[in-house]
Amino acid sequence: MLAVRMFFLTLFTAACTTAAAAVPGVISVEFLNGANPAVPSSHASTIEMTPGGLVAAWFGGQYERHSHVGIWVTRQVNGMWLDPVEVADGVQYTRPDGSVHRHPTWNPVLFQYPGGGPLMLFYKCGPTPDSWWGMVMSSTDGGTTWTTPVRLPEQIDGPVRNKPILLNDGTLLCGSSTEFDGWRLHFEFTKDQGATWQRVPAIHDGKTFGAIQPSLMRHADGHIQALCRNQNSEGQVLTTSTADGGKTWSTLKETNLPNPNSGIDGVVLKDGRSMLIYNHTKRSTKPAGREMLNIGISEDKISWQAAGVLENTPKSEFSYPAIIQSADGMVHVTYTWKRKLIRYVKIDPAKLQLKPFNGSNWPF
Numbered sequence: 001m002l003a004v005r006m007f008f009l010t011l012f013t014a015a016c017t018t019a020a021a022a023v024p025g026v027i028s029v030e031f032l033n034g035a036n037p038a039v040p041s042s043h044a045s046t047i048e049m050t051p052g053g054l055v056a057a058w059f060g061g062q063y064e065r066h067s068h069v070g071i072w073v074t075r076q077v078n079g080m081w082l083d084p085v086e087v088a089d090g091v092q093y094t095r096p097d098g099s100v101h102r103h104p105t106w107n108p109v110l111f112q113y114p115g116g117g118p119l120m121l122f123y124k125c126g127p128t129p130d131s132w133w134g135m136v137m138s139s140t141d142g143g144t145t146w147t148t149p150v151r152l153p154e155q156i157d158g159p160v161r162n163k164p165i166l167l168n169d170g171t172l173l174c175g176s177s178t179e180f181d182g183w184r185l186h187f188e189f190t191k192d193q194g195a196t197w198q199r200v201p202a203i204h205d206g207k208t209f210g211a212i213q214p215s216l217m218r219h220a221d222g223h224i225q226a227l228c229r230n231q232n233s234e235g236q237v238l239t240t241s242t243a244d245g246g247k248t249w250s251t252l253k254e255t256n257l258p259n260p261n262s263g264i265d266g267v268v269l270k271d272g273r274s275m276l277i278y279n280h281t282k283r284s285t286k287p288a289g290r291e292m293l294n295i296g297i298s299e300d301k302i303s304w305q306a307a308g309v310l311e312n313t314p315k316s317e318f319s320y321p322a323i324i325q326s327a328d329g330m331v332h333v334t335y336t337w338k339r340k341l342i343r344y345v346k347i348d349p350a351k352l353q354l355k356p357f358n359g360s361n362w363p364f
Contacts, residue, residue: 018343023295023308025351032056032074032334032342033084042072044161044263044320045334045342048110049327050119052142053077056322056334057087057108057121058342069104071123075143081344087146088137090125103127105135109159111172113193119143120194122158122174125151130180134158136194156188156197161213162265163324165224173246175214175226182206183231185214187246203240203249211238211252215265217274225301227266227276228252230259234282237264239302257296257304258282258360260289263320269349270329274298277310277321277333280362293318293335294362295347297354305354306363310335310345318343325349 020029033042038060045058054076061069071088074081090103106124113120118138126132134152139145152158159174166172174188176199184202204211210231217225224246228238236254257276260283266276276296281289291314295307310333311318321335331347355363 018310019312020308020310020345023310024353025308025348027330027346027348029343029345030081031337032081032344033072034341037341038084041339042342043336043339044107045336046108046110046163046322047324047332047334048112048119048163049324049332050112050142054332055110055119055143056342056344057110059105059108059123061104065104065128067102067104071105071108071121073143087121088123088135088149106132107161109161109163111164114166118193121146124157153197156199158188161263162215163322165216165218167245171245173216173224175216177212177214178202179212183210183212185211185226185228185240189246200247204252209238209252213263217266217268219268219301220272227255227264229261229263231261235259235261237278255302255304256357256360262290265321265323267323267325267331269325274301275323275331275349276304277323277335279319290317290319291315292362293321295352297352305356307352307354309362
């Protein structure tokens with residue numbers, strides 16, 4: 001049975017070619033729920049390295065906002081990704097007639113505590129992004145089994161889409177945002193693995209910039225940078241930074257990277273450079289500027305260079321990336337593929353070839 005599954009998965013992957021295969025440094029490209037997905041739509045993935053190997057999650061169901069969208073998880077075992085399993089849903093209660101009242105789930109975020117700590121799975125539940133609430137569950141066996149989900153405290157959302165950062169004192173810093181009073185960034189802290197929380201108020205008014213979904217990047221000088229999705233028409237990726245562990249943040253400003261109102265994610269590499277996965281397109285491009293997914297590299301935290309194209313297909317969507325770097329130096333990326341599947345790419349960042357931007361145009 002395993003051999004048959006691998007045969008059809010190989011055929012399916014070969015049929016769904018990708019620009020990533022031609023990027024120097026790309027080691028492998030595969031789907032996490034390919035060939036015969038359990039649900040027709042998948043989106044907003046997250047990936048984490050655990051002591052037992054890689055674990056990934058996303059939300060999936062009929063379509064985004066459908067009440068029967070749940071959180072799906074897969075694990076990599078002996079180099080192979082297992083069949084995804086639905087580990088959480090938005091069921092609120094069961095009616096007397098046996099039917100259930102439920103809401104869609106959204107934006108899972110995985111985080112592995114070091115030193116034998118739990119694997120955390122944060123996600124959102126609720127009718128819409130401006131009315132959802134934070135949920136959390138955990139695993140002590142690398143994502144094989146999970147605790148019963150619990151709701152986070154009122155006005156605490158947890159990491160809204162991208163991975164948190166563990167500070168030196170054991171505090172987990174989470175980048176979060178809200179959409180009910182303009183698109184605004186805020187940051188949250190937990191010192192006890194989610195038992196209690198603190199929250200920094202929104203760092204901007206949501207008027208000059210509509211910013212959400214910060215991606216946290218910790219630099220060698222101690223500063224933590226947050227790169228953010230920008231709601232503004234034809235906007236750029238936004239940046240802010242903190243020198244005090246997230247208590248106060250600098251004024252938001254634009255980078256030299258475009259953002260078509262789409263999710264991004266980045267990581268500071270072991271060599272000190274920053275690596276970002278994002279859509280190097282404009283919002284006026286259809287559909288919503290998400291037809292090309294790109295790799296950017298920065299050596300100074302401010303200016304960026306082009307490092308490769310993972311996807312580039314007109315009238316398609318490739319979006320909501322997640323990125324981590326494992327102890328062996330390899331980079332692991334997941335992202336939404338045409339709102340149907342989740343794609344995984346393994347990259348050796350030392351082999352990426354950089355090119356400067358010609359104005360704002362992609363140079364490859």
